[in-house]
Amino acid sequence: GAVVSQHPSRVICKSGTSVKIECRSLDFQATTMFWYRQFPKQSLMLMATSNEGSKATYEQGVEKDKFLINHASLTLSTLTVTSAHPEDSSFYICSARNLAGAGETQYFGPGTRLLVL
Amino acid sequence: AQSVTQLGSHVSVSEGALVLLRCNYSSSVPPYLFWYVQYPNQGLQLLLKYTTGATLVKGINGFEAEFKKSETSFHLTKPSAHMSDAAEYFCAVRGSGGSNYKLTFGKGTLLTVNP
Numbered sequence: 001g002a003v004v005s006q007h008p009s010r011v012i013c014k015s016g017t018s019v020k021i022e023c024r025s026l027d028f029q030a031t032t033m034f035w036y037r038q039f040p041k042q043s044l045m046l047m048a049t050s051n052e053g054s055k056a057t058y059e060q061g062v063e064k065d066k067f068l069i070n071h072a073s074l075t076l077s078t079l080t081v082t083s084a085h086p087e088d089s090s091f092y093i094c095s096a097r098n099l100a101g102a103g104e105t106q107y108f109g110p111g112t113r114l115l116v117l
Numbered sequence: 118a119q120s121v122t123q124l125g126s127h128v129s130v131s132e133g134a135l136v137l138l139r140c141n142y143s144s145s146v147p148p149y150l151f152w153y154v155q156y157p158n159q160g161l162q163l164l165l166k167y168t169t170g171a172t173l174v175k176g177i178n179g180f181e182a183e184f185k186k187s188e189t190s191f192h193l194t195k196p197s198a199h200m201s202d203a204a205e206y207f208c209a210v211r212g213s214g215g216s217n218y219k220l221t222f223g224k225g226t227l228l229t230v231n232p
Contacts, residue, residue, distance in 0.1 A: 006160070032218055043207065043224045044161075093160050097218050104149050104168055104211075106220060108161040 003027055004096050006109035013084055014117055020080045021112045023094030029074040030096035034106060035067070038091040050077045074099070084116045119144045119210045123223035131231050136195040138226045140182075140208030143189060150191040151209040151220065152182055161207065167191065168213065178202070203230045 003026040013019050023033055031052045036044040048058045048069055056069035066088075068080040077096075081088055091113050095106040124139040142148055149168045153161040165176025172184040178201075182193045191208060205227050209220040 004160075034219070043222045046219060049219065091158075095161075095220075104213075104218070105151070105163060105166060106218070107163070108153070110160040111158070113158065 002098060002105075002107040004094065004107050004109040006092075006094055006112050008112060009110060010113045010115075012115045012117065015085050016083055018080055018082045019084055019114060020078055021092055021094075021114075023077045023079070023096070023109050025075045025096040025098075025107070028096075028107075029099040030077075031074060031099050032097040033071060033077040034095045034097075035069060035077075035079050036093045036095070038093060038111075040091075044093060047079075081114065084114070086116045089114055089116045119148065119212060119221045121208050121210050121221055121223035123206075123208050123226050125226055126224065127227045127229070129229045129231060130198045132200055133197050136180075136193070136198045136202065136228065138193040138206050138208075138228065140191045140193065140223060141189050142191060142208070142210045144210055144212060146212040148210045149213050150182075150184060151211075152176065152180070152191075152193050153207045153209060155205045155207065155225075157204075164193070164206075198228075198230045200230050200232065203228055 005024045007022045033050040035047045047062045048056045050056045050069045050071040052071045058064045071077040093111045095108045120143045122141045151166045152164040165174050167184045175181045180195045208223040
């Protein structure tokens with residue numbers, strides 16, 4: 001149980017294009033999903049908290065117009081990197097909080113490797 | 118506010134030896150504490166967590182951790198390292214209660230296991 005998937009797992013795009021990453025909770029409902037960014041050999045940096053049916057809450061320093069988040073259902077959140085540039089290349093990881101139970105645990109997706117040329 | 122310090126960015130042990138990964142935290146409220154493991158190019162997998170109750174928690178793959186409030190620590194141990202334990206380990210904290218579910222991560226400790 002508590003499986004989170006991400007799609008795609010890897011994506012290469014040209015500078016200036018937009019890329020959408022999907023995060024799905026496969027066997028549970030998640031009112032809250034989180035998007036992280038991880039640079040090589042570094043820890044995870046929280047970008048934003050995504051709540052189903054409402055606007056995402058972005059961390060300080062994260063451009064909300066560049067990283068668009070949509071949480072349209074209890075099992076799906078999407079992150080769109082708009083007008084991507086090489087500095088946006090990174091490993092993006094989502095996590096989901098299980099609505100059932102105490103909900104104190106976040107379950108992580110396998111990550112999406114983005115390379116912007 | 119919470120913070121996590123993982124002492125030692127790299128720990129190397131021999132196969133069969135004790136594994137000890139250190140984590141100290143600070144939190145203005147009673148904490149929930151987590152250890153996650155990350156294999157190369159993968160997401161994070163929950164090893165174990167402490168919320169309330171017993172301070173010694175057991176997780177998957179033979180790992181365990183003990184919450185010591187007086188020392189603000191949550192060190193991760195395993196009696197005998199296996200080659201498959203080689204990975205990056207992250208300690209994380211969040212405040213208990215309320216509606217703030219954000220995790221604060223440490224910088225990670227890379228565990229290498231030598232044959």
